[in-house]
Amino acid sequence: MVHVGKSYPIHDALGKATGRTVYAGDMELKGMLHMAVLFSKIPHGFVKKLDYSKAMELPGVVDVLYYGNTCQKEYNRYHSQYRQDLIHTERIFNQHVRFVGDRIAAVVATTEEIARKAVSLIEVEYEEYSFALDAHETLEGKIDNMDEHGSVFGSIANEVGTRPENDGTFVEVDTTTHIDRINHMAMETHAAVAEFDSQGELTIYSPNQTVYGIRSFIADLFDMDYNKVRVVKTTMGGSFGGKQEWVLEPLVAAAALRVKRPVKLVYNREESIRSTYCRAPMYFKNKFTFTPDGKLQDVDCDLLLDAGAYLGNSINYARTLGSKFFRTYRYPHETFHAQVALTNTIVSGAFRGWSSPEFNINFEHGMNMAARKLGIDPIELRLKNVIHEGDIELSTGLNLGDFKGRQVLELGREKFDWENRKKEIAEFNAQNKRYKRGMGVSLGGHVNGFYPAKPDYTRVDMCVTESGTVRCGVTLHDHGCGTVTAFKMIAAEELGIEVDQVRIQEGDTAVTPQDFVGCFSSRTTYVMGRATQECAKLLKERIKEHFAVERGCDVADVVLDGMTVYSTKEPDVVYTWSDLVYASQQRYQHEIFASYEYVSKDNPGVCGGHFAYVEVDTYTGMVKILDYLAVQDIGQAINREICIAQTQGASVMGAGAALTEHVHYRPNGVPFANLKDYHLLNSFEAPSVRVELIENHNTEGPFGAKTIGEVCHVPASAAVVGAVNDALQSDLNDLPLTPDKITAYLKNREER
Amino acid sequence: MTLNFILNGRPTELEVSPDKRLLDLLREDLGLTGTKEGCGEGECGACTVIIDGEAMHSCLVLACQLEGKSVLTIEGLEQNGELDKIQKIFIEETAIQCGFCTTGMIMSTKALLMHNPHPTETEIRNALAGNICRCSGYTQILRAVKRTSEEA
Numbered sequence: 065m066v067h068v069g070k071s072y073p074i075h076d077a078l079g080k081a082t083g084r085t086v087y088a089g090d091m092e093l094k095g096m097l098h099m100a101v102l103f104s105k106i107p108h109g110f111v112k113k114l115d116y117s118k119a120m121e122l123p124g125v126v127d128v129l130y131y132g133n134t135c136q137k138e139y140n141r142y143h144s145q146y147r148q149d150l151i152h153t154e155r156i157f158n159q160h161v162r163f164v165g166d167r168i169a170a171v172v173a174t175t176e177e178i179a180r181k182a183v184s185l186i187e188v189e190y191e192e193y194s195f196a197l198d199a200h201e202t203l204e205g206k207i208d209n210m211d212e213h214g215s216v217f218g219s220i221a222n223e224v225g226t227r228p229e230n231d232g233t234f235v236e237v238d239t240t241t242h243i244d245r246i247n248h249m250a251m252e253t254h255a256a257v258a259e260f261d262s263q264g265e266l267t268i269y270s271p272n273q274t275v276y277g278i279r280s281f282i283a284d285l286f287d288m289d290y291n292k293v294r295v296v297k298t299t300m301g302g303s304f305g306g307k308q309e310w311v312l313e314p315l316v317a318a319a320a321l322r323v324k325r326p327v328k329l330v331y332n333r334e335e336s337i338r339s340t341y342c343r344a345p346m347y348f349k350n351k352f353t354f355t356p357d358g359k360l361q362d363v364d365c366d367l368l369l370d371a372g373a374y375l376g377n378s379i380n381y382a383r384t385l386g387s388k389f390f391r392t393y394r395y396p397h398e399t400f401h402a403q404v405a406l407t408n409t410i411v412s413g414a415f416r417g418w419s420s421p422e423f424n425i426n427f428e429h430g431m432n433m434a435a436r437k438l439g440i441d442p443i444e445l446r447l448k449n450v451i452h453e454g455d456i457e458l459s460t461g462l463n464l465g466d467f468k469g470r471q472v473l474e475l476g477r478e479k480f481d482w483e484n485r486k487k488e489i490a491e492f493n494a495q496n497k498r499y500k501r502g503m504g505v506s507l508g509g510h511v512n513g514f515y516p517a518k519p520d521y522t523r524v525d526m527c528v529t530e531s532g533t534v535r536c537g538v539t540l541h542d543h544g545c546g547t548v549t550a551f552k553m554i555a556a557e558e559l560g561i562e563v564d565q566v567r568i569q570e571g572d573t574a575v576t577p578q579d580f581v582g583c584f585s586s587r588t589t590y591v592m593g594r595a596t597q598e599c600a601k602l603l604k605e606r607i608k609e610h611f612a613v614e615r616g617c618d619v620a621d622v623v624l625d626g627m628t629v630y631s632t633k634e635p636d637v638v639y640t641w642s643d644l645v646y647a648s649q650q651r652y653q654h655e656i657f658a659s660y661e662y663v664s665k666d667n668p669g670v671c672g673g674h675f676a677y678v679e680v681d682t683y684t685g686m687v688k689i690l691d692y693l694a695v696q697d698i699g700q701a702i703n704r705e706i707c708i709a710q711t712q713g714a715s716v717m718g719a720g721a722a723l724t725e726h727v728h729y730r731p732n733g734v735p736f737a738n739l740k741d742y743h744l745l746n747s748f749e750a751p752s753v754r755v756e757l758i759e760n761h762n763t764e765g766p767f768g769a770k771t772i773g774e775v776c777h778v779p780a781s782a783a784v785v786g787a788v789n790d791a792l793q794s795d796l797n798d799l800p801l802t803p804d805k806i807t808a809y810l811k812n813r814e815e816r
Numbered sequence: 817m818t819l820n821f822i823l824n825g826r827p828t829e830l831e832v833s834p835d836k837r838l839l840d841l842l843r844e845d846l847g848l849t850g851t852k853e854g855c856g857e858g859e860c861g862a863c864t865v866i867i868d869g870e871a872m873h874s875c876l877v878l879a880c881q882l883e884g885k886s887v888l889t890i891e892g893l894e895q896n897g898e899l900d901k902i903q904k905i906f907i908e909e910t911a912i913q914c915g916f917c918t919t920g921m922i923m924s925t926k927a928l929l930m931h932n933p934h935p936t937e938t939e940i941r942n943a944l945a946g947n948i949c950r951c952s953g954y955t956q957i958l959r960a961v962k963r964t965s966e967e968a
Contacts, residue, residue: 073907080915081903081922083850083890090849175844251854251862251916251950301852301916302950333855544914544951705910705956712953713913739859739948747954748945 067553067563068767069759071705075548075568076299088255088270088298093326096257097126099319100179101329102169102186103339104161107408107733108195108207111159111168111188118185119171124178127323128186130169131157134318139285141309141341142377142413144277144582153211154374156314161190162210162373163408164734165338172319172327195408197729199347199370202405210406213375218403220382224389224459225397228361234353237434241348241426241797244726245370248343248415249744250544252301253336258316259326265292268317271300273308273541274582275571281310282317297571303543304717305414308584309376311340337410337737342727344378344412345370348426352433358440360395360449365426367402372411378404381412385419387517390458391509391669392427392469393449398458408733417510417774418585421718421781424508428782429797432504432789441486442505442786443477450507451669460516466762467669468697469507475756476505476695480675493791501679501690504786508778509671512763512771513587513664520664522592523577524599526555527657528607532627532641534559538596539571539579540588545773546706547588553702554593554766558600561627577659586771587664589702593766595662602658610656611639614647668763670770672696674715674783676751680791682810685803687723687788689751694780696755699763699770711776712753718780720745722788726800821882824892834880838872839863841879842889850890850919854948861947864920864927865889871927873946890919893926902926902964909960913951921947925961934965 079085116128138152157167169186173179196206202215256270266288272278275295283293300307312329319327331339346369353362367385371378382402389398415421435442450469457464477483482503489501514520525537536555542548552566559566569575571583581587607629608622617631630638639647641656648656677691694711701707724743728736736742761768781799788794788801796809817834820827823846832841839856842848842865851874854862858873865874866888893900902925905911912918921944928935928943935943940961941954949957 071910073910074912074915076915077907077912080912080918081899081906082894083848083919085915086849087852087916089853090843177840249948249950251852251860251914251948253854300914302914304950332853333857333860544916546913706913709910709913709952709956712955713949713951714953716953717950738857739855740857744860744948744950746945746948747958748941750954752955753953 065557065767067557068702069700069704072549072553072563072703074546075552085299087252087301088257089330091257091269091328093257093259096326096328097172097174097323098176098179099170099172099316099327099329100176100183101167101315102183104164104166104168106161106190106192107164108193109161109190110193111161112191113189114169115187116169119182122178122182122185124174125171125182126174127172128169129157129172129319129322131155131159135286137285139281140376141311141374142380143281144274145580146280151213151375153213156318163410165410166373167339170315170319172323176330195733197407197409197733199345199368199405199407202407207406207408215406216403217379220379220386220402220404221400222386223399227397233356234361235356235438237352237354237430237437239350239352239430239433239797241429243346243422243425243799245342245345245410246721246725247337247727247742248304248306249742250302250304250306253331253333254312254340255330256312256316257326257328258320260320260324265294266317266320267294267296268313269296269298270313271298271303271307273303273584275539275573276578276580277582278310278313279573282313285314286317286321294574297541300542300544304416305418306340308582309341309413333739334737337727337742338735341376341411341413343415344381346422350426350430352430354434354438356438358438358445358448360393362397363389363395364399369402369404370409370412371404371406372409373406374411375406376411376413378412381419385423387459388420388423391511392451392507392671394451394455395449409729410727410735416777420508420510420774420778424506424778425782425785425797425799428506428786432786433795443473443482446505446507447473462516462667465666465668466760467671468758468760469509469671471758472671472673472695472697473507475758476673476675476693479756480693485677498681498683499679500682500791501677502787502789502791504676504783504790505673506779506782506786507671507673508775509669510771510775510778511586512590512667512670512765514581514585515664515667520581520587520591521661522579522581522595523659523661524595525577525657525659526599526603527655528641528645530642530645532645533565533567534561534603536566536568536596537576538568538592539576540568540592541571541583545710546703550589550702551593551596554596555600557767558597559604560624565627586774589769590765590771591662591664593769594764595660597766598662599658599660602660606656606658607641607644610644610648610652613652614644666764668770670697670775672776672779674779676783676787678784678787678791680788680806685806687801689719689784692751693754693756694776696757696772696776697770698757698759698772699765700759700761700768701757702766702769707757707772708755710773711755714777715753715780716745716750718777719751719784721799722781722784723800724802817880819879819882821884822886824888832879834878836879838865838874838877838879838882842874848889848891852916852919854916861924862917862920864923864947866923866927869927869930871924890923893922900926901967905960905964909956909963911956911960917947917949921949921957925964929965929968933968937962
């Protein structure tokens with residue numbers, strides 16, 4: 065292949081390197097105003113009195129919006145599909161405030177500085193209610209007045225397979241897991257701009273993962289014609305799942321509709337942490353049952369998920385987590401039960417991997433504890449249970465195709481020098497009292513798109529321009545990880561032209577084809593990429609047909625060569641694609657275009673195996689990652705270096721969740737919402753992540769590709785946690801494993 | 817106050833409130849939006865600029881501290897339409913993904929190489945430890961900095 069599998073810079077690298085790229089927060093529109101939001105300072109209560117007269121008097125203030133003058137329809141921020149069946153509990157502005165950071169009012173002014181100053185002049189009187197900061201407090205009935213739907217949603221359960229008979233030899237392993245709340249921490253904080261024009265059309269600009277999803281959400285919220293709402297995806301400074309639920313979009317829309325001028329809203333870091341959404345805190349209790357020789361027989365898993373103050377996607381998230389049981393290992397039986405509880409904390413929502421990493425953190429800890437109890441090497445135990453090529457996913461009946469879990473584990477074992485290192489570690493630990501070393505392995509399976517859980521299809525359009533270059537319409541949302549470049553490579557590869565001879569416009573409901581699904585669930589490359597490849601094939605046929613008509617020759621004899629076309633019967637008559645466009649316009653009177661709808665009908669197994677080697681300072685509880693290897697079952701890397709960079713970034717992100725990252729709460733319900741307290745691994749601490757890609761080119765994805773962006777995040781945290789537990793011979797799975805937790809554990813153990 | 821300072825090599829005079837952050841002065845008063853705000857407290861490095869040869873967080877510098885100083889921003893790196901070598905190599909080494917940390921990362925690199933043209937890997941990691949990248953895991957960035965220093 066000419067392009068696929070090579071490395072290209074991201075399409076807008078030049079603009080980003082020079083600072084010329086415009087993100088939503090950098091936008092300027094004629095007559096644009098600025099918005100700032102008044103947030104609740106208490107975790108739970110009712111706004112008895114709101115006095116914004118002083119704010120209105122401040123020069124430069126144009127309007128104050130609050131629950132008394134703004135649309136009070138209830139919605140769900142997770143709404144991204146037409147007629148999506150969801151429980152609606154949230155409003156644009158809330159009088160019944162449910163967490164510190166809940167929106168009460170907003171000021172629109174000529175500058176952001178004035179808007180923020182005016183917000184500080186609004187006087188609020190609260191009636192305070194009792195509040196819960198942990199899901200267990202909710203279960204105990206501490207908050208029974210969150211809304212009419214109640215505070216606990218408990219009907220999520222599934223059972224798959226047949227429980228094997230215990231012949232008396234089965235070994236049971238009981239484990240618990242707690243995962244704390246983490247934030248996406250995309251470097252770009254949340255921002256949105258809206259304008260409402262004299263034609264009655266509302267346009268929203270924001271970094272987001274589905275323009276059509278926002279169109280549905282906004283049109284339904286404000287009872288507008290879908291044709292009167294336009295949504296444009298702006299350059300995204302990272303998402304990681306943090307820009308797929310709608311927090312700022314309804315605010316700027318409400319403001320623009322009222323003041324009829326463009327309005328921009330940018331959250332600062334504190335607001336982005338506190339008032340958008342986070343990955344849900346989760347508590348798991350499990351029983352894993354094995355035969356004595358290490359064959360997994362049964363998993364019983366109980367989950368309590370903290371939804372935060374509004375329901376959002378939490379029921380769906382818990383349900384999705386419950387669908388992940390059979391994408392890594394094969395065993396005959398599983399039971400899953402989940403409860404979702406509201407609390408007076410940051411709303412929980414989507415995060416990179418959409419429950420697969422959390423599932424993995426819980427499940428792989430069980431595998432590690434079982435390996436220890438059974439006296440089997442952790443890689444060996446996984447090899448005994450891993451899904452094989454062509455296995456059927458027990459819960460769906462789906463063929464998992466070319467799943468490479470076994471090869472991932474074997475390659476990782478070799479490249480990580482696992483067996484030799486085990487000996488080195490044993491020697492090191494025998495000689496050292498203060499420092500202890502250990503290794504962890506984690507195997508994490510994931511999906512490529514929504515099939516069969518939801519409909520999953522998309523349309524791609526292509527046409528040839530007068531220059532002979534190709535314009536491609538596909539509703540992409542580049543999160544900043546190079547999707548546009550990858551798609552240009554796919555199209556160029558199939559068409560036999562250069563990457564820069566393909567132009568791709570990102571999602572804009574006025575311009576790009578309808579795609580009701582959005583760039584979620586690792587479907588972009590696998591489903592939309594295949595659609596793009598198929599559309600390119602169709603466009604090639606169209607070019608040949610046009611040439612055959614023009615020259616009166618047989619289509620079967622027409623050959624494409626770069627941006628030229630000729631017939632083998634008259635090889636001296638060569639048209640450029642530009643010549644052919646002219647001929648088509650003047651004589652054939654028909655555009656050279658193709659439109660293709662691709663429906664995804666499979667979802668092969670895909671996985672990553674990560675290996676971590678750590679050193680723990682038992683005096684301080686600090687953990688240093690000495691080596692890290694990520695092996696990914698990828699089918700075919702499209703843009704190689706970006707696939708590697710994605711995997712490295714995901715590994716560091718997962719290591720952060722394992723060791724340092726969490727949004728901590730004060731007892732009064734105020735979170736620590738800044739980057740001083742929320743520690744992201746920096747270039748000095750981050751390990752040099754080695755990456756191996758297993759490419760077998762054997763899927764329905766474009767050129768045999770599978771997904772990468774989420775699946776490479778799935779195994780990361782569990783690998784690091786496993787290594788710490790190996791080093792300390794501990795059973796910790798209360799993430800993050802901060803120095804405080806590690807030292808407290810060691811102190812307790814010593815005292816016991 | 818009336819502020820006089822050198823911005824990207826040009827003497828600049830403007831009326832500004834003395835407590836305005838340099839970051840806001842650049843982005844709002846001067847339209848130089850290449851400098852980004854990631855945290856507003858000097859933790860993430862997205863707003864890094866160079867003041868009198870030192871990498872600084874522009875979110876922690878006030879207008880009144882700038883009198884007579886020389887400020888270099890990402891917009892000042894290009895010379896006569898030619899990219900700075902660091903910019904060129906960041907692009908070539910795939911060291912740019914979402915791009916939001918990129919301009920700050922490039923400015924920190926520029927400051928490092930001004931002081932230390934041939935840094936070791938540890939020195940590079942140290943110099944960039946105040947610039948957070950959430951996309952990459954730093955490998956391509958470190959490689960780009962190393963290559964720039966080798967080709968200088």
